[in-house]
Amino acid sequence: MHTILEKKLIAPNEYDMWVEAPKVASHAKPGQFVVVRPTSKGERIPLTIADYDLKRGSIRFIFQAVGKTTHQMARFEVGDSLSDVLGPLGRPSEIKKWGTVMLVGGGVGIAALFPILRELKRVGNYTITVLGGRSSELVIMKDECRRYSDELIITTDDGSEGIKGVVTEGMKVASEGRKINQAWAIGPTIMMKFASLAAKEMGIPIWVSLNPIMVDGTGMCGGCRVEVGGEVRFACVDGPEFDGWAVNWDVLMRRLQQYKDEEKLSLEQYMAEVESAL
Amino acid sequence: MSPKVRQKKVPIAEQKPEERIRNFDEVCLGYTMEEAIEEGMRCLQCKNAPCVAGCPVTIDIPGFIKALREGNIDESWKILKNATNLPAVCGRVCPQETQCEGVCTLGRGKDFEPVAIGKLERFVADWKASSGDAPAPAVRRGEPKGKVAIVGSGPAGLTAAGDLAKMGYRVKVYEALHEPGGVLMYGIPEFRLPKTIVRREIENIKLLGVEVEVDTAVGRSVTIEELRSEYDAVFIGTGAGTPRFIGIPGTTLNGVYSASEFLTRVNLMHAYRFPEYDTPIKRLKNVVVVGGGNVAMDAARSALRLGAERVTVAYRRTQAEMPARVEEYHHAVEEGIEFRWLTNPVEYVGDERGWVKAVRCIRMELGEPDESGRRRPIPVQGSEFLLEADGAIEAIGQGSNKVLLDAFPELKLNRHGYIVADPETGATSVEGVFAGGDIVTGAATVILAMGAGKNVAKAIDEYISAKRLRAASR
Ligand SMILES: Cc1cc2nc3c(=O)[nH]c(=O)nc-3n(C[C@H](O)[C@H](O)[C@H](O)COP(=O)(O)OP(=O)(O)OC[C@H]3O[C@@H](n4cnc5c(N)ncnc54)[C@H](O)[C@@H]3O)c2cc1C
Ligand SMILES: Cc1cc2nc3c(=O)[nH]c(=O)nc-3n(C[C@H](O)[C@H](O)[C@H](O)COP(=O)(O)OP(=O)(O)OC[C@H]3O[C@@H](n4cnc5c(N)ncnc54)[C@H](O)[C@@H]3O)c2cc1C
Ligand code: SF4
Ligand code: FES
DSSP states (O other), X not given: OEEEEEEEEEETTEEEEEEEOHHHHHHOOTTOEEEEEOSTTOOOEEEEOOEEXXXXXXXXXXXXXXXXXXXXXXXXXXXXXXXXXXXXXXXXXOOSOOSEEEEEEEXXXXXXXXXXXXXXXXXXXXXXXXXXXXXXXXXXXXXXXXXXXXXXXXXXXXXXXXXXXXXXXXXXXXXXXXXXXXXXXXXXXXXXXXXHHHHHHHTOOEEEEOOOOOSSSSSSSOTTEEEETTEEEEHHHHOSEEETTTBOHHHHHHHTTTTHHHHXXXXXXXXXXXXXXX | OOTTSOSXXXXXXXXXXXXXXXXXXXXXXXXXXXXXXXXXXXXXXXXXXXXXXXXXXXXXXXXXXXXXXXXXXXXXXXHHHHHOSOHHHHHHHSXXXXXXXXXXXXXXXXXXXXXXXXXXXXXXXXXHHHTOOOOOOOOOOSSOSOEEEEEOOSHHHHHHHHHHHHTTOEEEEEOSSSSSOTHHHHTSOTTTSOHHHHHHHHHHHHHTTOEEEOSOOBTTTBOHHHHHHHSXXXXXXXXXXXXXXXXXXXXXSBTEEEHHHHHHHHTTSOGXXXXXXXXXXXXXXXXXXXXXXXXXXXXXXXXXXXXXXXXXXXXXXXXXXXXXXXXXXXXXXXXXXXXXXXXXXEEEEEOTTSBEEEEEEEEEEEEEEOTTSSEEEEEOTTOOEEEEOSEEXXXXXXXXXXXXXXXXXXXXXXXXXXXXXXXXTOBOSSTTEEEOSHHHHSSOOXXXXXXXXXXXXXXXXXXXXXXXXXXXXX
């Protein structure tokens, strides 16, 4: 049983949760994820490990309520339990002394970026962090990221904080007149796509963390396949991080649409159930 | 041959094809007691019993049939249990036609069918289970002989676990998925192997004192080093679960599945009961399944049950080379699945939204025999044609499960990526680490995985006992 130890609403529709999962906590590394199945009739969904606490044997994830499973999890309270948590899965990020690194995050992707940033800082990199969102309140974990960033740049679409514009604007500012040895971008697919294109133009190698639909998360189904450098790879075991220059973004975005109709039906039915229970 | 012996097997009740293609309930309904005894009477009780030699775990087949026809089901069950931990499963999924029934003396007679050994095995196991007297939990006397970790809960791991527990070891099974059973749970569909039966067999193994820890990917959630320091021996039975793709253009189109994904969604995740269960599956109308084994049959028949109007199996060889169990092939034909022999896909063609709309195929002809002894299919130039489809499922084989192997580079693998293990003992290149089942042989059968589990359990017992003895004499 995976008891929920803490739960907070940190932005509209975005939740911050600490959950008991001792085996995951003691083995987790930045860049890895878990597969969560909240109930016995539930779906298995992947969530990035945003932090881990060895002493308590717990892990943290930050998720956005988008469909049935995440909306259902949003209604769980402290003391409730998740049926299954499997992990840590995926290959860890390549943490080493690169020199100057740029970390680009958007939406709940910032949560995935955070442990990578912290480790990169710990091993002695100069860290420049670029966080973006539609408006100031949607840029999460600013204070936590600031602690490990030599420079922090914020961009908002509406100009309510930092630079008015998208993260690629922030990337330009960050890279002006200096060499950046390695970048990471984690966030909505479309953001990662444009961040990769921008990085390529600037000649900066960039890791992106891909988020295809998964089932088992252990390399057993091939549902999570992505196309990178013209080759088919399984994101759950070969990734989730891949070279952003080489990702076929159209394939990823198209495959994310596969169950649109079913997801809609599932969410509507769940919302109706919730309402009739009230 | 005695004139009194029936030539054909006693017919067995099955759901009618037109009914069963709309549900996931078991196709075969099993014998009644009278039918089972009548079928058992056909056995000649051969002295040399070729059937026993044909059985990978050498079940005393004439013995269990004799007890059965004398009405002594308890005795019959005990005989089965001596050799197999999963009789209800084996009776349903073993390829009997190439094993026990393939060499049955009765089947040699002109116009005679072999004894329905599989159906009788299943009858005894089911009868025993429904008779209600649940096996009593085993009480462990004294100190355990040692501690063994089992990685993977498929038939290989479960068998090794059960046998070691019976020998007096403390055994823990680690399983990556949320339910134990391996392929029995996530691969083989409900209509062929009801999950209540798999769960029941696993409960029986737990009653022997075996602990099962799910949601634990060894190599990730716990490392092999941790297991090696905590346990006296480790058994790896992680199976061949990685789907292969042919690798033709269009593989990433929407609507193209591996059979593993399709079947995992349906079986493990219960997508056939969506939206009651949350995991969705596409209800495809016109499906092409690629392959000719059990996996292809299961995918095709599942697609049909999900509401497909037309399901076509494309196989690059002919019916004669098909590795699927004959019973499954016959059932598939009865259900209206179409077969295209000597046909291989070369491309998935997509529509403007990126969904598959057709499969471009090429005709094949059989050439010289290849290393498997079967004639090698070769494409016929210029014979390409289109099969319309809104879904395609590839069932062309699986490779080794990588999660553990990636995290355990010391372990020696062969050129196909499977673990190198002693064929008798399962010993690997790392001391105290044993392996068996599909992860050693490549995708094979339930009974061979079980057989490996049995042999390795013996070898582990010898290994630990010898180690204890050495330590004590020092
Ligand atoms: C490696 C990885 C890490 C992730 N980390 C996070 C995270 O830290 N925080 C977070 O909020 N989200 C994360 N996601 C996305 C998250 O898994 C999906 O939002 C979630 O599955 C949606 O489920 P749902 O039932 O609520 O919504 P649904 O209605 O089922 O789906 C909404 C959308 O989510 C995507 N999705 C659906 N099912 C899955 C699935 N089984 N696997 C992956 N994506 C799916 C699809 O694009 C779909 O259109 C991650 C995804 C991956 C692959
Ligand atoms: C669809 C389908 C139909 C089939 N039909 C038949 C049939 O009719 N008759 C027949 O005889 N055979 C059939 N087979 C083949 C048969 O099921 C396999 O040969 C058999 O299950 C192999 O057993 P195993 O114990 O080696 O591995 P598996 O059954 O594959 O079990 C391995 C288990 O290990 C787990 N695992 C993997 N890695 C890890 C890890 N790192 N940590 C923890 N756990 C891990 C997996 O999740 C899995 O549960 C079929 C196979 C499929 C896929
Ligand atoms: S070979 Fe056939 S007839 Fe002979 S003992 Fe075995 S099952 Fe009976
Ligand atoms: S999620 Fe099944 S192989 Fe990656």
